[in-house]
Amino acid sequence: MEALDTLILSRIQFAANISFHILFPTITIALGWFLLFFKLRFQWTGDLKWMEAYRFWVKVFALSFAMGVVSGITMSFQFGTNWPGFMEKVGNIAGPLLAYEVMTAFFLEAVFIGIMLFGYSRVPSWLHTTATFLVAFGTTMSTFWIIVLNSWMHTPQGFEMIDGVAHATDWWAIIFNPSMPYRLAHMLLASGLTVSFLVAGIAAFRYILGDRKETVRSQIRVGLTFAALLIPIQIFAGDMHGLNTLEHQPAKVAAMEGNWSDRDGNTPLILFALPNEETRENDFEIAIPNMASIILTHHAEGAIPALDDFVAEDGTVLHPPVDKVFWSFRVMVGTGFAMLLLSWGSLAFLWRRAEDGRRFAIRKLPRPLLWGLVPMALSGWVATLAGWYTTEIGRQPWLVNGVMSTAGAVADVPAGMVLSTLIGYLVIYAALLFAYLGVIIYLATKARHGEPLTEMTPASSEAVVDAIAREDRGLTPAE
Amino acid sequence: MMDLFGYPADTWLPFVFAGLMGLSILLYVILDGYDLGVGILTPLADGDEQKDMMVASIGPFWDANETWLVLAVGLLLVAFPAAHGLILSTLYLPVFVLLVGLILRGVSFEFRVKARAKYKGLWNGLFFAGSLMATLAQGFMLGLYIMGLQFTTGTILFSILCALALTVGYAFIGATWLILKGADALQRRAVAWARKCIGGLVVGIGAISLASPLVSERIWEKWFSGTSILYLSPLPVLSLILLWFLWSTLSRMPKENDRGAWKPFVSALGLFTLAFLGLAYSFYPYVVPEQLTIYEAASAPESLFIILIGACFVVPTILGYTALAYWVFRGKTRALRYD
Ligand code: HDD
Ligand code: HEM
Numbered sequence: 001m002e003a004l005d006t007l008i009l010s011r012i013q014f015a016a017n018i019s020f021h022i023l024f025p026t027i028t029i030a031l032g033w034f035l036l037f038f039k040l041r042f043q044w045t046g047d048l049k050w051m052e053a054y055r056f057w058v059k060v061f062a063l064s065f066a067m068g069v070v071s072g073i074t075m076s077f078q079f080g081t082n083w084p085g086f087m088e089k090v091g092n093i094a095g096p097l098l099a100y101e102v103m104t105a106f107f108l109e110a111v112f113i114g115i116m117l118f119g120y121s122r123v124p125s126w127l128h129t130t131a132t133f134l135v136a137f138g139t140t141m142s143t144f145w146i147i148v149l150n151s152w153m154h155t156p157q158g159f160e161m162i163d164g165v166a167h168a169t170d171w172w173a174i175i176f177n178p179s180m181p182y183r184l185a186h187m188l189l190a191s192g193l194t195v196s197f198l199v200a201g202i203a204a205f206r207y208i209l210g211d212r213k214e215t216v217r218s219q220i221r222v223g224l225t226f227a228a229l230l231i232p233i234q235i236f237a238g239d240m241h242g243l244n245t246l247e248h249q250p251a252k253v254a255a256m257e258g259n260w261s262d263r264d265g266n267t268p269l270i271l272f273a274l275p276n277e278e279t280r281e282n283d284f285e286i287a288i289p290n291m292a293s294i295i296l297t298h299h300a301e302g303a304i305p306a307l308d309d310f311v312a313e314d315g316t317v318l319h320p321p322v323d324k325v326f327w328s329f330r331v332m333v334g335t336g337f338a339m340l341l342l343s344w345g346s347l348a349f350l351w352r353r354a355e356d357g358r359r360f361a362i363r364k365l366p367r368p369l370l371w372g373l374v375p376m377a378l379s380g381w382v383a384t385l386a387g388w389y390t391t392e393i394g395r396q397p398w399l400v401n402g403v404m405s406t407a408g409a410v411a412d413v414p415a416g417m418v419l420s421t422l423i424g425y426l427v428i429y430a431a432l433l434f435a436y437l438g439v440i441i442y443l444a445t446k447a448r449h450g451e452p453l454t455e456m457t458p459a460s461s462e463a464v465v466d467a468i469a470r471e472d473r474g475l476t477p478a479e
Numbered sequence: 480m481m482d483l484f485g486y487p488a489d490t491w492l493p494f495v496f497a498g499l500m501g502l503s504i505l506l507y508v509i510l511d512g513y514d515l516g517v518g519i520l521t522p523l524a525d526g527d528e529q530k531d532m533m534v535a536s537i538g539p540f541w542d543a544n545e546t547w548l549v550l551a552v553g554l555l556l557v558a559f560p561a562a563h564g565l566i567l568s569t570l571y572l573p574v575f576v577l578l579v580g581l582i583l584r585g586v587s588f589e590f591r592v593k594a595r596a597k598y599k600g601l602w603n604g605l606f607f608a609g610s611l612m613a614t615l616a617q618g619f620m621l622g623l624y625i626m627g628l629q630f631t632t633g634t635i636l637f638s639i640l641c642a643l644a645l646t647v648g649y650a651f652i653g654a655t656w657l658i659l660k661g662a663d664a665l666q667r668r669a670v671a672w673a674r675k676c677i678g679g680l681v682v683g684i685g686a687i688s689l690a691s692p693l694v695s696e697r698i699w700e701k702w703f704s705g706t707s708i709l710y711l712s713p714l715p716v717l718s719l720i721l722l723w724f725l726w727s728t729l730s731r732m733p734k735e736n737d738r739g740a741w742k743p744f745v746s747a748l749g750l751f752t753l754a755f756l757g758l759a760y761s762f763y764p765y766v767v768p769e770q771l772t773i774y775e776a777a778s779a780p781e782s783l784f785i786i787l788i789g790a791c792f793v794v795p796t797i798l799g800y801t802a803l804a805y806w807v808f809r810g811k812t813r814a815l816r817y818d
């Protein structure tokens with residue numbers, strides 16, 4: 001009983017920590033590239049509105065980055081404190097991947113963020129742009145390595161087991177494991193979408209508050225345009241990802257589709273249901289006949305794995321908990337289609353010419369769409385978390401698919417200790433999330449009043465943006 | 480193919496990785512040491528502006544400094560997985576305190592200047608509290624580690640002593656950093672802080688040096704059997720010389736034209752390095768004291784080798800661009816004002 005409690009609590013603690021961590025990288029990965037975009041647009045056009053966009057978003061970046069770093073440091077201890085069995089068994093593979101992440105990504109971003117935030121007046125402009133690029137590149141490299149490791153846990157290959165310990169035989173096969181390209185692409189696109197909607201949503205919020213500056217309008221346009229470009233690709237990538245999962249982790253797909261028993265192909269696409277683990281069927285099912293077969297196998301009679309196939313002779317269940325996977329998946333896909341509707345719908349209105357014959361006038365945007373953008377500012381977070389829950393819970397009961405079970409990795413720490421630290425983390429995370437959102441809203445409302453964004457405080461990134469704006473006014477960088 | 484000078488891979492690789500891990504722990508202790516130390520000193524600042532200045536002196540560096548901790552834990556995890564699990568699950572609670580401390584201070588850098596002005600005091604307070612928590616936790620873990628990761632009243636008392644000693648140590652190196660980076664009033668204050676810390680430092684280093692050989696027979700053997708103390712004597716002797724040098728330099732600071740402002744910081748680096756070498760000598764070849772040697776705990780040679788290849792290219796690059804960052808932000812910290 002004791003061990004079981006420790007197991008469950010450790011899982012909740014790990015899930016809480018990684019869920020909190022992922023919120024911030026999801027923003028910084030793409031926001032780094034957005035900042036580079038704003039800076040380059042400013043350099044090419046000399047239009048101040050791009051600098052204002054940079055000024056605003058670099059603050060959000062600095063804040064998100066700090067949150068990402070501190071929660072990431074927590075993550076790097078979690079494997080040792082909660083899952084010592086994981087490293088003992090697959091450390092020979094996980095270790096080098098994590099080491100490469102630290103060496104090639106973390107140092108790069110940690111060093112150059114200093115220059116990017118505080119260095120503008122001290123380094124030549126090209127070096128500042130390079131630093132901005134290297135930070136964005138570093139966050140992307142982080143993503144690459146951690147996704148390699150995570151994907152290897154889903155589709156392990158390139159190793160052999162000697163005395164119960166995994167030994168690498170082929171690093172190329174480990175890094176380019178079958179699900180890695182799909183997961184990496186899907187994650188990077190998710191980050192791009194998160195930031196697109198964040199930029200559009202916060203700008204819409206400022207617009208509604210009466211902040212009609214050119215930069216606000218441009219930010220709505222940029223956000224919506226990137227969102228509209230990325231979402232179809234994301235849906236396509238998600239579909240490909242699903243097909244890949246069908247090949248390698250059929251039990252996960254069966255859970256996502258809520259497909260309990262084999263229906264001789266002809267599997268319906270379930271829109272709503274309450275999966276019931278007791279009776280092993282769905283309550284209150286609403287479904288489109290044959291649709292799942294069509295999506296996953298591209299013809300109506302295609303057979304789809306059923307959950308009943310993953311129950312051992314003795315009744316041991318070898319598939320993941322169905323309701324969580326089923327619902328997480330629907331939340332993600334639902335959010336994805338909401339994103340599609342909103343971005344394309346808004347662009348369709350913007351495309352129509354205004355009276356003066358110009359396109360893309362924000363005032364052509366109907367109120368409901370404009371207002372809709374505001375809550376959608378955080379839609380990327382919702383979809384990303386839901387997607388990761390689908391992926392990770394869908395891997396259970398395995399920690400490394402087919403190689404080691406989650407229960408085999410847990411640490412031998414008293415449950416009370418795990419519980420008390422878990423509560424500690426939750427309290428801190430809740431408070432920080434509250435403060436984080438509060439500050440973003442505060443920055444948005446303050447920007448609207450047009451007052452100086454903050455009084456000049458030495459340790460802040462304001463210094464840079466001010467220096468840039470100064471230079472734009474034809475002044476030399478201040479001492 | 481992986482043999483080196485006739486040593487088989489499972490002998491030299493663990494040794495090299497223990498060295499790499501030691502290097503990153505040492506760099507972490509020195510680098511994050513000074514910035515945690517500055518955090519501990521913030522409540523003593525004379526007014527808000529001075530406090531801003533102190534935080535500004537570490538603003539561009541703290542993230543990279545903490546990354547050495549991630550690398551050290553990463554190397555422990557990568558190279559000695561068995562030890563990693565053992566150490567971290569034993570130190571579960573202090574690690575939690577350390578992490579909470581690092582979280583609080585890390586986010587305060589940003590929040591203190593971005594949140595509404597009326598909350599600045601709150602975030603300043605959290606910045607201090609986080610720095611202190613992280614430092615105490617590190618000292619406590621060091622103490623327990625020296626005591627062989629056993630929990631008894633004696634070891635806990637010793638660990639508390641270490642926690643206090645490390646707090647003084649970090650405050651000291653933080654003060655010497657401020658002597659280097661600060662000017663005028665701030666610099667004068669920093670000199671006073673540094674001078675006050677020296678006494679605590681002597682007590683702390685002394686207590687740890689005395690206690691370790693007394694509790695551990697093995698360490699006693701390593702230091703005092705045969706002629707070894709002769710070879711080892713440079714460590715304590717150099718430390719004493721450095722302490723004396725620090726004391727006399729600090730009593731004459733600050734000097735005109737800011738001459739020699741770098742001396743206290745560099746001497747503090749030396750002192751930390753010597754203390755670290757002493758500890759490293761005491762523990763070799765153990766990674767978990769008295770329980771697990773680096774050779775028993777090491778992962779498979781082929782995995783270590785692939786990391787080493789990368790490290791040979793990447794670590795010099797990291798050191799290079801770290802140097803670039805220190806070069807870019809050289810000289811006295813400026814209050815970056817643009818009006
Ligand atoms: C903005 C975020 C976002 C959006 C709009 C979508 N996804 Fe997604 N999805 C993710 C963000 C995400 C994610 C958080 O990034 C995941 C978790 C792991 C991964 O690689 O991506 C994910 C996982 C994930 C998986 C799990 C695969 C596995 O791990 O085995 C599938 C099958 C899909 N997605 C499919 C889709 C489909 C068909 C979408 C169509 C609307 C979709 N996703 C929209
Ligand atoms: C970033 C987004 C991620 C989220 C939101 C996430 C979420 C989760 C969740 C909810 C679980 C618990 C599953 C369960 O208990 O049923 C879990 C398990 C786990 N995940 Fe992730 N995960 C993410 C990424 C990663 C990555 C990148 C790794 C490793 C490189 C990883 C490693 C693990 C491990 C070791 C477990 C074991 C604990 C367990 O199965 O309960 N996760 N994750």
Ligand code: HEM
Nearest residue numbers: 024025028065068069072073075076106110139142143146
């Ligand atoms: C899919 C999951 C993950 C993604 C996409 C991701 C990505 C990132 C990114 C982009 C950063 C840079 C900081 C920032 O931008 O906020 C970061 C920081 C960090 N992450 Fe993660 N991460 C993931 C999961 C993990 C896991 C499982 C660990 C634990 C091993 C981890 C450890 C860290 C650490 C230690 C940092 C701080 C680095 C620094 O000092 O700059 N991350 N992560």
